[in-house]
Structures are given as C-alpha cells and as structure tokens.
Amino acid sequence: xxxxxxxxxxxTVEEYLEWESLQDIxxxxxxxxxxxxxxxxxxxxDIALNLYRALYPHxxxxxxxxxxxxxxxxxxxxxxxxxxxxxxxxxxxxxxARKFIQHPKIIAEVLSPGTMGKDRGxxxxxxxxxxxxxxxxxxxxxxxxxxxYCRGEGRMWGYYAYSAGDIITLxxxxxxxxxxxxxxxxxxxxxx
Numbered sequence: 001x002x003x004x005x006x007x008x009x010x011x012t013v014e015e016y017l018e019w020e021s022l023q024d025i026x027x028x029x030x031x032x033x034x035x036x037x038x039x040x041x042x043x044x045x046d047i048a049l050n051l052y053r054a055l056y057p058h059x060x061x062x063x064x065x066x067x068x069x070x071x072x073x074x075x076x077x078x079x080x081x082x083x084x085x086x087x088x089x090x091x092x093x094x095x096x097a098r099k100f101i102q103h104p105k106i107i108a109e110v111l112s113p114g115t116m117g118k119d120r121g122x123x124x125x126x127x128x129x130x131x132x133x134x135x136x137x138x139x140x141x142x143x144x145x146x147x148x149y150c151r152g153e154g155r156m157w158g159y160y161a162y163s164a165g166d167i168i169t170l171x172x173x174x175x176x177x178x179x180x181x182x183x184x185x186x187x188x189x190x191x192x
Contacts, residue, residue: 010033011032011033013078016029016034029080030080031079040141043186043188044112047139047141047186048068050181050182050184051086051139051177051182052066054177055086055173055175059088059173062090063095064088065088065095067087067101069086073100073101073130074101074102075126075129075130080126082123082126082127084127085110085139086106086108087104087107088107103132104133105134105172106134106170107127107135108136109136111138111140111142133151135149135170136148136149139182143188144163144164144180145161145162147160147162148160148162148169150171151172162179163179165179166179
C-alpha cells in the first residue's frame with residue numbers, strides 16, 4: 001500500500017485514533033501527521049493472502065492470531081501507527097485487541113515500487129525496535145524474492161534471503177513454507 005500525506009495540521013495520537021475511526025479509508029500516523037493508505041496491486045494482494053492462508057491453520061493451534069492489512073500496529077505510543085500487510089500476534093495482551101496491536105511477533109510487508117523505500121527504511125528501523133517482534137519479512141511483489149530478519153541475541157538481527165526453490169522458515173512460530181506456495185497464482189509484469 002502507498003501512503004499519501006493527507007492533513008497539513010498536526011494531530012495528537014488521541015485525535016488521530018478518534019478521527020480515523022470516522023474515516024472511510026485507513027490512515028497511518030507518524031509524529032502528528034496522517035497519511036492516507038491507497039490500494040495495492042493484485043499480485044500484492046495475492047501474496048498477502050497466500051501467506052495468510054498458509055499461516056492461519058498453523059497459528060490456531062498455537063493460540064496466536066493473524067491479521068492482513070486492515071489492522072494497525074502501535075509502533076510507539078505517542079508517535080507512530082502503521083498498517084503492515086500481515087501481522088502475527090501471540091501476546092495475551094493483544095489477543096482481544098480492538099483498535100491496534102501493540103505486541104506483534106511477526107510483521108510482513110509486501111514490497112512494491114511505491115512502498116519499497118519506506119518498508120526497507122523508516123518502517124524497518126521502527127519495527128525492529130518493538131521488543132516483542134521476532135521476525136520481519138519483506139516479500140517482493142515484482143519477482144520471487146523474500147527477505148527475513150530474525151531477532152538474535154541482544155540487538156543483533158539475522159538476515160536470510162530466499163529465492164525460487166527455497167523453503168521459507170519462520171523460526172519464532174516453527175513454520176516452514178515453500179516459496180512457490182507464497183507466489184502461487186501471482187502474475188508478474190512481463191513488459192520491458
């Protein structure tokens with residue numbers, strides 16, 4: 001999804017949460033500014049849904065929940081709220097959440113040309129500071145390519161790259177998925 005600056009005046013978090021609940025579309029919140037979320041491409045949507053379908057039955061038996069695109073994450077209480085493409089939450093404090101997730105275990109973003117910079121830059125830097133986050137997944141929507149960042153000791157994060165023929169491992173939930181299943185039915189743009 002692409003975020004577009006919306007309101008010139010700044011809002012407090014409280015004003016944002018109240019105001020956004022009355023809007024027809026979703027808005028991310030960054031340091032007092034709101035950004036409208038536009039729609040993604042069909043491949044973007046197909047990839048997110050393929051991951052959701054694969055994870056859902058696995059997570060049910062573990063007491064975890066999964067959400068796709070319409071649920072926001074509170075990255076920091078007073079400054080940032082983002083809408084990731086997919087969130088896995090297992091923390092008891094979040095299992096009955098109604099407005100936003102505070103303790104995600106896994107966040108996945110499906111990359112597109114319009115969002116790649118923000119997903120790899122700003123969001124990457126802030127997501128990795130969430131204490132409960134164990135894995136951050138970046139999924140390319142233009143080619144078969146997945147990157148996984150996995151929390152290690154202290155402030156260390158491991159990096160794993162996956163391409164055609166690989167098995168994606170999400171160690172924090174003991175899950176494996178053939179990359180081909182993630183991209184099943186996805187049509188890439190073949191124009192030069």
